[in-house]
Amino acid sequence: MVALPWGRSAGRDATPDRVTGDRSGRARVTILALMVFVMLAAIASLGTGAAGVSLSDVLMKWISGEELTLRERVVLFDIRLPRLLTGMLVGASLAVSGAVMQGLFRNPLADPGIVGVGAGAGLGAVLAIVLGAFLPPAILAVAGMHLVPLAAFFGGWATTLILYRVSTRAGRTSVATMLLAGIALGALSGALTGILVYIADDQQLRDLTFWGLGSLAGASWAKLSAAAPIMVLALLVAPMLARALNGLALGEGAAAHLGIAVQRMKNLAILTVAAATGAAVAVSGGIGFIGIVVPHLLRLVMGPDHRFLLPAAALLGAGLLLLADIISRLIIAPAELPIGIVTAVLGGPVFLWILLRRRGIVDM
């Protein structure tokens, strides 16, 4: 990697990072590049869809001051725009919760989808969908649209707490215990979800089906407005965890000696993971591999410093999910593939590649 003229790798002097070992300049350049990537992906996403509304036509009309047709307005502003924003927020949330969880567990294989947090959030959401109907109308009126994302948050939170208690002793996480406990928790959540599906009625069943596969097709302003505040909050809190997660990489004792309030930060990290994963699962179902692949690729490029990793993960997660969503809309157009299938087909092999490269991690 050559030091770019505008990369401020070591303060005033421009020594390349492979001499000083300071990769912060490279990280800043990466983040700028990712911003451009997300913008391009967003434009491509707005212009893609089964309705055949093209972005250039709309732009030409806008420039010449011509009125958009009703169809164009509905497609762009009521279908594609909420879908775009949902995709960006979900992608950012999944990638950031992966990065935070990996920092918390001090392990690059921790991912909400793999260790059952996604399944726990799913159970919470299904509980809300199926049993919500039995709640007193007064509570429903207050909770309204927020009931499903909130329930997903609590499901994810409970799972993360249990997982942390089971697999971490005296600040050291056993990878094998974490993965196995994650399988057990995921299976348990899946089984309970299955039982709920039996008591669901037809309308609820339709709601539940889109879920299992993971899709952005159901995105709407209503769903987005229910889940977006939780995701935005989690994304804003995450950077505050950066210094603590860097310190935790040295171990809990060393982190405390660096002046980090370890217990408080760990609790905040768990809440952040649960909020981001829960809300993402609530709007889009189980979209896998973003949380593990994105932080891993970024660590290869710019190192594991969480001050840069967390914002970069948000950007790359958002951009990649938009790309996956575009693929899901194009590959069998005019029908569309659930996006969870696309991320699994792309992410699965990358995950295996990570395992092959770093088999030592699992043997710990």
Add this chain to the structure above:
Amino acid sequence: MLDARDISVTLGRKQVLHGAGLSAKPGAMTVIVGPNGSGKTTLLRAITGDLASRGTVTLDGQDMRALAPHALAERRAVLPQASVLAFPFTVHEVVRLGLTGRIALRPDAAHLPTRALERVGLAGYGARFFQELSGGEQARAQLARVLLQVWEPVQDGTPRWLFLDEPVAALDIGHQLQVMHLAQRFARAGGGVIAVMHDLNLTAMFSDRVVLMLDGRVLAQGAVQDVLTDQNLSRAYGCRLRVSSPPAQGATYILPQAAEIA
């Protein structure tokens, strides 16, 4: 002035410290020695707050455990025994983690990690991955991080402290001397140093005050020549030891051979 009084620690069902205590002054190097299992690391960990303990630890009259983590981090840094790093940080990035609190606001802060690495003899190692260093190099890189955290031994008239848990255990003799000189220089500049050591000769050479432990209690503490005596050492280590002095300088050194000959 650091004062630890009546420190007791119970690990599981076993009480490993029985009312141990020590006092240490800034500007001096205080070294805790004792046989394996005597509780020297436990005492240090109780003082640094790594272990829950009964008793009191005060720093300039303030209860050390009542200080907030960030306030404490401004006052003292702790070098742990070998630790496992979770992610592939470069050496520079590990050292930079010590750049915390007021030191990070200095205009030359970006250059300090490199200078800290030079100080521990790791100039040019910044771009290497920490996990790829040898055990001894890792220990010195961690020392650079810890030195960076308390870069100025005295800040605004307040002395700062270094707690070192077996700082030379993984090092060859040249680097042992280098690290001991670094710690000594920190103390000479007005900072306080408390170290746990195994090597009695390095202890005799560098410490201003020695705390000798046995079975979770402090057997003796004070100046080197008062504590490291034939009688104390033979009792603590359970073998015959004789303290000797090279005739010219009069410094203390310990040779097991001397006891066998006598």
